[in-house]
Each structure stands twice: as structure tokens, then as C-alpha cells.
Amino acid sequence: MEMIRNILITGNRQVGKSTLLNHILTECQKEYVGYRTFPHIAVSIGYTYVMQDITTQETMPISFYDGKKMIGIDDTFSDLGVRCLKHALVCSSEIVVLDELGRFEQNNQAFIQAVHDLLDSEKWVFAIIKNEPIAYLEQIKQRKDCQLYDLNILSFKEAKQMIISKIHMKGDYDE
Numbered sequence: 001m002e003m004i005r006n007i008l009i010t011g012n013r014q015v016g017k018s019t020l021l022n023h024i025l026t027e028c029q030k031e032y033v034g035y036r037t038f039p040h041i042a043v044s045i046g047y048t049y050v051m052q053d054i055t056t057q058e059t060m061p062i063s064f065y066d067g068k069k070m071i072g073i074d075d076t077f078s079d080l081g082v083r084c085l086k087h088a089l090v091c092s093s094e095i096v097v098l099d100e101l102g103r104f105e106q107n108n109q110a111f112i113q114a115v116h117d118l119l120d121s122e123k124w125v126f127a128i129i130k131n132e133p134i135a136y137l138e139q140i141k142q143r144k145d146c147q148l149y150d151l152n153i154l155s156f157k158e159a160k161q162m163i164i165s166k167i168h169m170k171g172d173y174d175e
Helices: 017-028 074-090 109-120 135-142 156-167
Strands: 006-011 032-043 046-053 059-061 063-065 070-072 095-101 124-130 146-150
Touching: 006 017, 006 156, 017 095, 017 124, 017 156, 032 074, 046 074, 059 074, 074 095, 074 109, 095 109, 109 124, 109 135, 124 135, 135 146, 146 156
Parallel strands: 006 124, 006 146, 032 095, 095 124
Antiparallel strands: 032 046, 046 059, 046 063, 063 070
8 A cells, every 4th residue: 555645734724734734844853845835914804925935945925915805926836836846846855845735826737737746756745725615726635645634623633643643654754
């Protein structure tokens, strides 16, 4: 039986998805690559966000507020996003972090293809998945090589124990 190395974490806002990911990365004690997203500018409906390449620390905005709604910045995903994911695919690091996959990039085929290339690889991919019915995310959740951990169903502790035991299975993540 092939080991599932693509770990997807989902749940409602502020449920602890990124905190869970941080606990897992600390437990792994391995170098990792990929990207993180961070709140950037407070606006009336929340925050705009930026993407940061974990390796280079390069940061670009992924969204802006047009006065009515949040709009994704497609060029960031085509530029920094794709570069970051392509680097993750070829570098020596075994672990790739995708924090997070959501709606802003849902029409960016180059970025989505780079995500699938990583999911197809031998790397451990830890992805935070927005808890919304977005077509490309639904396709990722249906992949046989992905395991979804939903923090709306599992407790933080249960999810952490399940993921840690998966990555420490004999022969799959030894020092």
C-alpha cells in the first residue's frame, strides 16, 4: 500500500488550521519550503492578504479590497506562487507547505497545475484548504493520494495525533 503524503487541513475560519500546521512542522523538525499567507491591510470587511515564499521571504499581495469585496491578484499566483511551487518541486526539502489554497487563485491554471505537480511528487505536502465549495479544491479533496483532516469534525488534538502518527509510520519518515 502506498503511503499518502498529501495532508490537507480544512475547517472554519479561526479554528486552528495554521496552528495545527505549525505544531506538525515543529514535530517533524525538518526543513520545509513553500509559502504562507498573512493578513496585510485591515479593511472594513477583514484583511487583505500577502503570500510569502518560505525560502526567500519574498512577499507579494494576493488580494485587494475594491470598496465592496475582496479581489484576488492573479499575477501574484502566476509569478511568486508558481516560482515558489516550482522551486519546492526541485529542491532537496522533503516537506512543502501550502498555506493556504483558496478562492483567489481558483482561475489561475498555471498555479493550480503547479499544485497538482507537487501533489503528484514524492514530497510531503501539507496544505491548508479553505473551507468553501471551490471547484479546484473539491478536485484536490477527491484525489486518492490526499488525506483530509477537517477541524470542524476532528478536535485539534485528534487531528494532530492522526497526522503525527501518519508521518512517523515505520520506514516513511525516519531520520
